[in-house]
Amino acid sequence: MDKVELAIFERRLAAVCDEMGAVLARAAFSPNIKDRLDYSCAVFDAGGHLAAQAAHIPVHLGSMAQAMASVVESTDWHPGDVLVFNDPYLGGTHLPDVTVVSPVFVGGAKVGFVASRAHHADIGARVPGSMPLARHLDEEGVIIPPGKLVRGGVLDEGMWREILADLGDPDLAAGDFQAQMAANRVGAARLAELVEALGAARYLEGLGDLDAYARRLASAAIARLPEGRYAFTDHLDDDGFGHTDIPITVTVDIHDGRAVVDFAGTADQVEGNLNCPLAVTAAAVFYVFRCLMPEQTPACHGAFAPIELRAPEGCLVNARRPAACGAGNVETSQRIVDALLGALAPALPEAIPAASQGTMNNVAMGGGEGGRWSYYETLGGGTGAGPQGHGASAIHCHMTNTLNTPIESLELHYPLRVLRYQIRRGSGGLGRHRGGDGLVREYQFLAPAQVTLIGERRRRGPWGLKGGEAGKPGQDLLNGDPLPGKARFQARAGDRLTIETPGGGGWGEPYPVP
Numbered sequence: 001m002d003k004v005e006l007a008i009f010e011r012r013l014a015a016v017c018d019e020m021g022a023v024l025a026r027a028a029f030s031p032n033i034k035d036r037l038d039y040s041c042a043v044f045d046a047g048g049h050l051a052a053q054a055a056h057i058p059v060h061l062g063s064m065a066q067a068m069a070s071v072v073e074s075t076d077w078h079p080g081d082v083l084v085f086n087d088p089y090l091g092g093t094h095l096p097d098v099t100v101v102s103p104v105f106v107g108g109a110k111v112g113f114v115a116s117r118a119h120h121a122d123i124g125a126r127v128p129g130s131m132p133l134a135r136h137l138d139e140e141g142v143i144i145p146p147g148k149l150v151r152g153g154v155l156d157e158g159m160w161r162e163i164l165a166d167l168g169d170p171d172l173a174a175g176d177f178q179a180q181m182a183a184n185r186v187g188a189a190r191l192a193e194l195v196e197a198l199g200a201a202r203y204l205e206g207l208g209d210l211d212a213y214a215r216r217l218a219s220a221a222i223a224r225l226p227e228g229r230y231a232f233t234d235h236l237d238d239d240g241f242g243h244t245d246i247p248i249t250v251t252v253d254i255h256d257g258r259a260v261v262d263f264a265g266t267a268d269q270v271e272g273n274l275n276c277p278l279a280v281t282a283a284a285v286f287y288v289f290r291c292l293m294p295e296q297t298p299a300c301h302g303a304f305a306p307i308e309l310r311a312p313e314g315c316l317v318n319a320r321r322p323a324a325c326g327a328g329n330v331e332t333s334q335r336i337v338d339a340l341l342g343a344l345a346p347a348l349p350e351a352i353p354a355a356s357q358g359t360m361n362n363v364a365m366g367g368g369e370g371g372r373w374s375y376y377e378t379l380g381g382g383t384g385a386g387p388q389g390h391g392a393s394a395i396h397c398h399m400t401n402t403l404n405t406p407i408e409s410l411e412l413h414y415p416l417r418v419l420r421y422q423i424r425r426g427s428g429g430l431g432r433h434r435g436g437d438g439l440v441r442e443y444q445f446l447a448p449a450q451v452t453l454i455g456e457r458r459r460r461g462p463w464g465l466k467g468g469e470a471g472k473p474g475q476d477l478l479n480g481d482p483l484p485g486k487a488r489f490q491a492r493a494g495d496r497l498t499i500e501t502p503g504g505g506g507w508g509e510p511y512p513v514p
Contacts (some may be wrong), residue, residue, distance in 0.1 A: 001209045009198075009206045010298050013052035014436070016114070016190045017041045017479040021054050024116055024183035024185040028173030032121045032376055033052045035409045036402045039118035040064070041183060043191060045207055045360050046110050048072030049301040059093060060117045061331050062283025065304065066100075067091035068115065068120035077103040080153030082181055084163075085146040086123065088137070089321045094329040095141040096123045096130050096376070098177070102151075103185040106195045111203065112186035114309045116180045119378040120173060121364075124166035126204060128366020128450050129376040133240045133488055134273045134324040143349075150181070168372045169207035171269055174405050205298075214302035220259035221293040222306055227254050232342035233265070234355075236335050239272025240486035244459075248316065248332070250339045254347065261285050263311040263318070272486070273454075275319035276328035276336075282309055284399060288344070292351070327486075330360040330378065332400040338462070345465055350387045354435060354471075354505030355462035356397045357381030361474065361501050362454040365491075367415070367447055375414050377405045380438030382428045382471055384462060391436030391504035394423050407454045415447035424500055429461065431468030431506025438501035440475060446492045455504040456484030468506030475500045 001009060020041035028034040040060035042053040048069035071091045075083060083101040086092045092099060099117045103110055123130040123141035134140045142163065149159055164170035164178075195203045229251060236246040247264035269275045282416055286304050290297070297303050312317035314496045317336060319325060338355045345352040361381065366374035378400055383391040407418045420442035428435030453476055461470035476483040477498040478491070491497065 001206055006206070006209055006213060009308055010052070010210055011318050013043055013195055013205035014054060016043055016187050016194070017052055017054035020114065020116060020183040020187040020314035021056060023186045024118065024179050027182050028042060029179070030121055031409045031413055033118050033176055033179070033404055036377060036403045036405050041116045043187070044072070044113040044115065046112050046350060048113065050150065051112065051300050053299045054402070057401050058287040059280060059283045060097065061327055062286040063093045063279040064099065064115060064117060065286065065301065066279040066282040071101065072113065075146065078152055079103070079105045080150065081148050082150035082184065083146055084144060084149045086144045087146070088325050090145055091279065093277070093280050094326045095143065096120050097329070098144065100180040100184055102188050104188045104191045105367050106192050106200060111195050112191060114184050114191060115181045118176060118180055120176055122168050122316045122374040123191050127488065128374040129364020129452060130347060130374070131326050131362050131364040131376060131452055131454055133452065133486055135241070135271055137322040137324055140324055140326045168374050209302055211302035214300050215305045217294055217297040218303045219306045222259050222289070223257035224238050224379040225254045229253050230343040230347055232339050233484065234335055234339040234342060236274055236332065237456050237485050239270040239274050241271045246274065246316065246454060246466050248335050248339045250343050252340070252343050253303065258306045258308065259289065260308045260310065261316060264267065266311070266315045266317055269314055269316055269319040269323045273324035273326040274316065274332045275323040275325045276317045276332045277325060278311060278318045280333050281311055281317040281327050281336060284333045285309055285340060287399060288340045289339055313440065315394060327362070327454045330362055331454060334358050334360065335456065337398045342463070349466070352385030352465070353391070353463040354384030354429065354468055356383040356391070356504045357457060357471070357502040358462050359440060359456035359474065359502065360400050361499055363499065364452040365449045367449040373414055378402060379439060379441055379499055379501050380404065381438040381474070381501035384504040385431055385433035385435045385468060385507035387507060390434045391428055393428070393437040394439040415445065417444040417446060418442065419444050419496065424503065427503030429464045429469040429470040429471040429506030430501060430510045431464055432508030432511060433473045433506065434505045435462070435464070435468070436505030438472070438503045440467060440498065440500050442496060442498040445493055445495045449491045449492050450451050451489055451491050451497065453483065453487045454486070455485045462502055462505040464505035465507050469510070471503030471505050474502040
């Protein structure tokens with residue numbers, strides 16, 4: 001394909017993913033999916049390699065890109081099949097993220113796959129919100145190994161009942177599962193239309209051209225980095241079970257337009273649920289390097305080809321089953337980004353920003369009085385300042401790309417009232433360019449509830465660069481009294497929970513005050 005044809009082809013593939021996402025958001029039942037947009041959609045080739053993705057959640061998409069090939073290879077596919085799974089050690093991220101995969105056939109030949117991954121706030125854990133402080137994968141909810149929920153267009157009623165049986169609100173969950181399947185049906189139809197319009201041979205030629213183009217852009221971007229070895233160590237606060245200052249060490253070797261990213265020296269997997277399957281680690285690494293590539297780089301398999309990932313088996317970022325990993329997906333992935341940016345900062349001093357908030361500030365809650373409810377959300381914070389300007393305030397960043405939950409939706413669906421939702425002024429680190437500020441969100445419970453908090457950057461703030469100061473650490477308060485960053489408690493009606501999220505690090509020496 002020539003340049004114009006290839007650009008149109010790439011956008012048509014991406015439009016399939018965009019339409020899937022629009023259908024999923026409009027059809028979903030839960031606020032976590034329909035309001036926060038905690039989902040991702042992608043198209044894969046017949047071998048399970050990423051062909052296109054929408055601008056959804058980096059940790060979802062990068063991990064699917066890493067793991068889909070093995071899922072695809074191990075399954076016998078037929079028209080009308082729908083595969084579902086959430087097992088983190090078989091292609092998932094953590095148990096709440098459920099992936100639905102559908103094959104696409106044209107003229108009897110398999111031409112590719114469409115997939116949607118969405119976060120289900122109730123996946124059957126022992127605590128509401130399905131983000132417990134767990135030691136074992138089984139404690140985090142229902143484990144769904146890759147299996148066909150639909151075979152040849154016919155729903156497997158036994159598997160359907162088995163999945164829904166352990167969930168607190170099976171009707172709500174069923175609606176979200178069906179929304180994912182609906183999104184896949186639309187994506188499969190649109191992809192089939194594209195293949196039929198181009199012809200199978202031309203379509204495959206386009207995928208090859210797109211992959212080669214992405215590979216060239218990625219290699220050129222890495223080649224612009226000075227060759228050499230760069231290393232950095234950052235730390236997680238704690239795992240919730242007494243293990244503190246958990247190091248993540250990364251070494252990056254740049255040579256001949258390739259990058260070798262090695263996590264030797266990182267802590268062993270821990271007792272708590274900060275552990276990462278390798279697919280999540282790959283997602284964080286791919287994200288950082290994708291940020292260094294030109295904007296027009298296609299989001300496909302070729303863009304990741306010049307990057308080699310190494311991580312010792314059994315370490316925090318390549319954990320072994322059955323290690324709990326619910327927070328690895330949301331918290332450890334953020335710290336991997338921080339460590340990798342810290343390593344690359346000397347190579348690109350005029351491009352790499354200071355550390356952003358480095359956490360997703362996970363809030364999970366629910367109760368049983370008057371009908372069981374289960375809710376989960378993440379909160380934004382400050383982004384790191386960079387050589388080009390100040391950091392952004394009160395937004396999700398890096399490995400998450402969700403919206404906030406609108407207060408109107410939260411108060412409509414749950415026995416909660418939001419008393420404050422504001423920017424946490426002055427929390428960004430000082431510097432020639434200031435880090436973005438975090439936010440303050442204060443809830444009042446209108447009924448008793450179980451609450452789980454999983455947050456990071458509570459002990460030390462996000463680091464600054466080039467003499468910029470660190471951002472303020474976050475803090476959590478119950479009725480004004482401090483809580484640990486990882487906590488589980490029973491709230492009473494009338495209690496107030498306040499979350500103050502971290503600010504981003506500053507960049508450059510602060511200007512002197514006259």
